[in-house]
Amino acid sequence: MKVLIMGSGGREHALGWKIKQSPLLTDLFFVPGNPGTAELGQNVALDGDDALVDFAREHRLDLVVVGPELPLVNGIADRLAEVGVPCFGPSAAAARLEGSKAFAKEVMDATSIPTAAYQTFTELDPALAYVAEQNLPIVVKADGLAGGKGVTICQTEQEAGEALREALEGGRFGDAGRTVVVEEFLTGTEASVHLICDGERIVPLITAQDHKTLYEDGKGPNTGGMGTFAPSPMVTPELMTRIEEEIAAPVMKHMNDQGQPFRGVLFAGLMLTWNGPKVLEFNVRFGDPETQVLLPLLESDLLPILHQAATGNLRTEPALKWRGGHAVCVVLAADGYPRSPRKGDKITGVGAYEQGVVFQAGTKRDGHGGLVTNGGRVLGLTAWDQSLQSARTRAYQLVDKIDFAGKHYRRDIGGASR
Structure with a gap:
């Protein structure tokens, strides 16, 4: 092929x-x-x-x-x-599940999928008035695509006001921020669920868990992801069945009923709360860096699965085969990420490693053929082993082997802090 x-x-x-x-x-x-x-x-x-x-x-x-x-x-x-x-x-019609957070919320409302309470705004004053009546913290989201940087968790009313002004009046996100979704802050454990779909049938992948903030202990600005691990111990087989039946299947049926069948991968970002799983957001493509820990654990051939989904002929049997054990991915980010990452720093140590792989992202070759930084998230260092702790150890051994000026990474990927 x-x-x-x-x-x-x-x-x-x-x-x-x-x-x-x-x-x-x-x-x-x-x-x-x-x-x-x-x-x-x-x-x-x-x-x-x-x-x-x-x-x-x-x-x-x-x-x-x-x-x-x-x-x-x-x-x-x-x-x-x-x-x-x-x-x-x-x-494009089905991709609105990610392209518009307001549209995704409307779909969740129509299908009774559990999610955070919210309101949508296009003007500043009504949004500020709404925030003043809500509990804190509160979440402000740009409606459209913002490169993973359109979500602000606001601890104070002042922070929420600043986030709203940046989006609605300051134009920080361009057209993507002309509409904002202000929603309830959910507490619990996050989990990332990928489900391959052909418009009718669904094949779930194992779960992953992302670390979004720039610094350890959930501190600092949200990023596109500073690392991840798989599988998530929080998503049991019973819970996965609930996710398929109560979240994925209703979305598939709704989109089909609207004449917009969904083919591809539905990536549901979930918060596992005391009241069950709630949807934080839908994405319509593989997550990054989640893909970097899921695929090293997959033993089945991925290519025919993707082709079957793309052509509407997804086979749900036999079940996917997985390596077992755990995988951990630690992201190495450039100095200044996520606001203004520095570029052009020489990268050393990238090579082939046993039970580990270096996935390149923000890199390029310089005029002499050397590898240099060229983006915010520069490399994803993935390792796998039978236990989560040994996979973490292997991943951080890779971190020690690779270097560039201003290298930034979290030291708690796969640990207790999310």
């Missing part, structure tokens, strides 16, 4: 790393890819979606796997369908 993966981050490197192992694979392309993906297949520079669709048609691709959310929200799956190329990822 000829496969193209869209994206340039650690998620796409991890997808390529796993797909490369499939005996069905003949050719693997990345658009645009990164130095790590270049070792797995061919990086291709294409100028826009028109060029990508032309490339897919001309090369008679069997599957396009879309990593980031923006191309999906902009309709790349629809464009590929027009030329007969299967795409793992939902249509």
Whole structure:
């Protein structure tokens, strides 16, 4: 099979790393890819979606796997369908589950899916008045896509006011912040659940748990993710069944009933509360860095599963096979992340490691062929072993082997603090 993966981050490197192992694979392309993906297949520079669709048609691709959310929200799956190329990822209409938090809340309301209490606003004064009546802390979310930086957990009314002004009047998030969702702060344990869907059928992956804040002990600004581990000990088989039946299945049915069947991966960010699981958000693509711990534990061939989902023929039997044990991913971030990450610092120590892999994200080659930083989250260092503690130990041994100026990472990934 000829496969193209869209994206340039650690998620796409991890997808390529796993797909490369499939005996069905003949050719693997990345658009645009990164130095790590270049070792797995061919990086291709294409100028826009028109060029990508032309490339897919001309090369008679069997599957396009879309990593980031923006191309999906902009309709790349629809464009590929027009030329007969299967795409793992939902249509633009179905991608609104991530592209608009207000739309996702409306779907949850319509299907009675448990989520945080909320209100949606386009003007500052009503939003400030609402905040004044709520308990603290409170959460302010940009409605649209904001690169993982559109969520602010506000401990005080003043912080909430600043977040609202930045979005609604300051234009911090552009069009994505012209509408905001202000919602109840939920307490509990977070869990990330990925469910592969073909519009009707669902195949769940094992769960992962992300660490979002920049610093240990849940402190500092939210990021796109500073590390993750799998599986989550909080999600029992019984709880997973509830998640499938009470959250995923109603969403699939609702989208189908609306003439917008969902094909791809539904990534549900959950808060496991005393009253059961509640949805924090839906994403319509694989999580990053969650993908970097899920795929090393998957023994089944990923490629046919993605193709089946993309073509509406997902097989729910036999069940997926997993390696067992645990995996931990520690993200190495650049100095200044997430606001203004520094670029161009030389990276040393990246190589092949036993029971561990380095997934590249914010990297590039300099004029001399050396590897340098080129983004906020630079590398994802993933290791696996039978116990969570031994997987953590292996992951942090990788951290010690790799270096660049300003290297920042959390020291509690997979530990008690989330």
